[in-house]
Amino acid sequence: MNTVLSRANSLFAFSLSVMAALTFGCFVTTAFKDRRVPVDIHVSRVMLKNVDDFTGPRERSDLGFVTFDLSADLQPVFDWNVKQLFIYLSAEYTTRSNALNQVVLWDKIVLRGESTKLNLRDMKSKYFFFDDGNGLRANKNITLTLSWNVVPNAGILPLVAGSGHVSLPFPDMYESTKSY
């Protein structure tokens, strides 16, 4: 311990050890926490069209439009090890051609420090709700769930589904109006 170099070396090694221990502590203290909160989803309007899928495979597919309301209080999910929440509303359903379909309709990033109360009305979907084929028409059961991906400062990246989902049927007929 008698030269600047060896002192600097010890200091550096010690800082690294402390940082590693803190990081591990962050991870271990929040690894098994339950990050679910109740969520309220309400759908006010559903419309169905049948057009060429312009977002990719150019086949005639069902295009759904859903207008929804969301409310949730995400404050309990945040703690010292949460950097942000990636929230997404997904629709899950079964069709004749595919046993399972999941489509993200809307998403939002909530950073630590931002407002954690979600209270959204009359929201339109952010992404086009195209089916792989024509399976939305007369589909009785489309389930909307709000989930979030917890991004920690360090540690596990869990996907958590909020408790509270809503199922809705799609209409039997296509609309040919231009409006949405």
Place this chain on the structure above:
Amino acid sequence: MQCCAFVLQLYYQVLNFGMIVSSALMIWKGLMVVTGSESPIVVVLSGSMEPAFHRGDLLFLTNRVEDPIRVGEIVVFRIEGREIPIVHRVLKIHEKENGDIKFLTKGDNNAVDDRGLYKQGQHWLEKKDVVGRARGFVPYIGIVTILMNDYPKFKYAVLFMLGLFVLVHRE
């Protein structure tokens, strides 16, 4: 006798070095088996997943067959014919009864989905394109890898110093 002692010392150093290298390799291969992924630890290379991940963050991946791909998951995938792995989020999945799945991805920080990144005429990704799903995350640590890639002189300097340290250090 002085010469013999020196040669023994040298053998010892070389064997020691060999042990360290093979232990590291075995740990890496063991991780590959346990996680089911060909690359269980990756460094984030682009800013397309900000503010969640920045360049230099480390991701821990798994790719177990019994874990199905679902929306919202962060997947690391390779596009056919390209080497660089991409870290993005699953936006859409269509899965058949027999387990065949096709899915679409998008980076959080990108305005549009990844169809512009896929091969010409490719609209979906499949299980075979996936390197792994991100399950754990540590910030900043991977910066060293990026520095070594962007500044090759730095990489040679680090390797040289390491080699020097191992040879000169007397246990």
